[in-house]
Amino acid sequence: MAAAPVKQRSGTRAQLPPCYYEGYLEKRGPKEKISRRLWTCLCGNTLFFFNNAKDTHYVEKMDLSGFVSLKDDCSRDRNLEAARLILRMKDGETKLTVANLEARELWKGFLQSVVDLSVPSCLTLLPGQVQMLREVVDRERNRRRAARTPTRAPPSPLSVPLLGEIPSCFRPVSRTEAEVLLERHPDCGNMLLRPGRDGSSLAVTTRQDLNGSVFRHYRVTQREQGGYVIDVENPIPCATLHDVIDALVEKTAGTLQPFLLEEPYEENITFVSSNEENGERILHCAPSSPLPKAPALPPKQGTQKSYTTHTHTNKHTHILTVCPGVERWKPLPRSPAPDRRILSAVTSPVPSSPSSPMRRLVLSPSPLLAQSLTEELKMKLEKRRTSQE
Numbered sequence: 039m040a041a042a043p044v045k046q047r048s049g050t051r052a053q054l055p056p057c058y059y060e061g062y063l064e065k066r067g068p069k070e071k072i073s074r075r076l077w078t079c080l081c082g083n084t085l086f087f088f089n090n091a092k093d094t095h096y097v098e099k100m101d102l103s104g105f106v107s108l109k110d111d112c113s114r115d116r117n118l119e120a121a122r123l124i125l126r127m128k129d130g131e132t133k134l135t136v137a138n139l140e141a142r143e144l145w146k147g148f149l150q151s152v153v154d155l156s157v158p159s160c161l162t163l164l165p166g167q168v169q170m171l172r173e174v175v176d177r178e179r180n181r182r183r184a185a186r187t188p189t190r191a192p193p194s195p196l197s198v199p200l201l202g203e204i205p206s207c208f209r210p211v212s213r214t215e216a217e218v219l220l221e222r223h224p225d226c227g228n229m230l231l232r233p234g235r236d237g238s239s240l241a242v243t244t245r246q247d248l249n250g251s252v253f254r255h256y257r258v259t260q261r262e263q264g265g266y267v268i269d270v271e272n273p274i275p276c277a278t279l280h281d282v283i284d285a286l287v288e289k290t291a292g293t294l295q296p297f298l299l300e301e302p303y304e305e306n307i308t309f310v311s312s313n314e315e316n317g318e319r320i321l322h323c324a325p326s327s328p329l330p331k332a333p334a335l336p337p338k339q340g341t342q343k344s345y346t347t348h349t350h351t352n353k354h355t356h357i358l359t360v361c362p363g364v365e366r367w368k369p370l371p372r373s374p375a376p377d378r379r380i381l382s383a384v385t386s387p388v389p390s391s392p393s394s395p396m397r398r399l400v401l402s403p404s405p406l407l408a409q410s411l412t413e414e415l416k417m418k419l420e421k422r423r424t425s426q427e
Contacts, residue, residue, distance in 0.1 A: 051094045055082030055181060056236075058174045059148040061141065062091075068130030082181060083152050104128040105153045108146060125149075151175050166271060173269065176262070180238070205283050207231050207296035213243065217253050220245035220297060227297035229286060231258075231279065240266070240279075242286060244294055258282055 059080045065087065066073040076087040076097070083103060086096040104127045111122035111133060121142035123134040136142045143161050148171065150158045155178060157171045208231040211219065216232050220243065234241045240258040245251055257269040258279075266282055268274040274289075276282045286294050307324035 051079075051086075051088075051096070054079070054086060054096075055084065056177060057081045058152065058177070059144070060091075061145075062137070063145075064135035066133045068132065073133070073135060080148055080152065083178065100127070100132070102149070102153050105149075108149055110142070147171050148174065152178050155179055169273065173273075176259075180262075184238075203278070203280065205231055205279050205296065206298055207283060208279075209297070213241070213255060216243040217245065217251075219299070220253070221251050223297070223299055226299045227295045229283070229294040230297035231283065234258075242268075242282070244286075246293070256286075 057079050060078060062075060063078040064073040064075050065078070076089065077091045077093070079086045079088070079096075083101070085100040085102065087098040087100075088096050106126040106128060108126070109124050111124045113122060119138050121136050121139045123136070123142060123145065125132045125134055134145070136145055143163060144167065147158060147161050147163055147167065151171045151174050155175055157168060157175060163171075207227065207229065209216065209219065211230075211232050213232075213235065216230055220228055220230065224245075228246060229242060229244045232241055232243060234257060239260070242256040242258060244254045244256075246254075258266050259269055260266055261275070264277075266276045266279060268276065268282060268285065274285050276285055283296055287296075308321055309324060310319050310321055312319050
């Protein structure tokens, strides 16, 4: 009887290393007188034996780290189709009987691949079977590498280190959540990329309609030399995760399309406020009034502006009119009182740096005032002379 395909088990079996191959074997150990028919699983580099295929607790195990050799047993068996093997370990020989010659070649291939971490070239195998052995070698090598670093925390089922640019159809969801997303939003695409269940690989989940929803899940693993592989019967190598998605779209002639769910955005501005009387919190919508006009730009250079300043000097008021490049005092109309003194402001340049020109105001008597004072002085002198005479 040929070995059965690998299935996901529960209970104790789920805690074992990854199962590469399984099936019924007749086993007789070095201290056993009769053979026992046991369900045998090759998990990691260890053989686990169960009473039947449905048991979750193994009854015996054999660590292949003590492997010495594996060869055919050409002795006759009452079952003419059966084939025998002799598994030699450091502690003795174990005789194994399989259903037929094809099953014997497969068991030999899996056992030697796991022990030597290389695919044996002396076996009669089909190309697809050889490829399966290559994948087992890669998985076992990665498992042993991870076992050598026990301080490393186990990966989360929903987290995987992604290298390079991540496609927009990637979603950090589980298998069930991926199916729900694709079924709820059929118009957004029917294929998404997600973390694998084992936490060390990726998976692609697809949905199509065939008298209802039909879901498919494809494993995507990272290669040691770089890039990714879609693990199907004929593995598809891809340089990047974008190439993984493109390859599935191309292989299905565009039937599969990436899942792109655009999250909705708000159309109005809302805010929450509290009512001072009853303390209730109410959601308000901000008014959609037009934006205020921008402030007027300052005038261009060359435009003159006048600034009027009132100053008080000796109870006389003067107006200072300032224009760009011009400074001038304009006196207000004055009364004709002869004793009123009027001072005019005259600007005179003060030496300064070109970057900060400065001017200072110098007060000097006006010509009219000087003439008036001279005449008044003459009159007083003449009166004194007259009185003295």
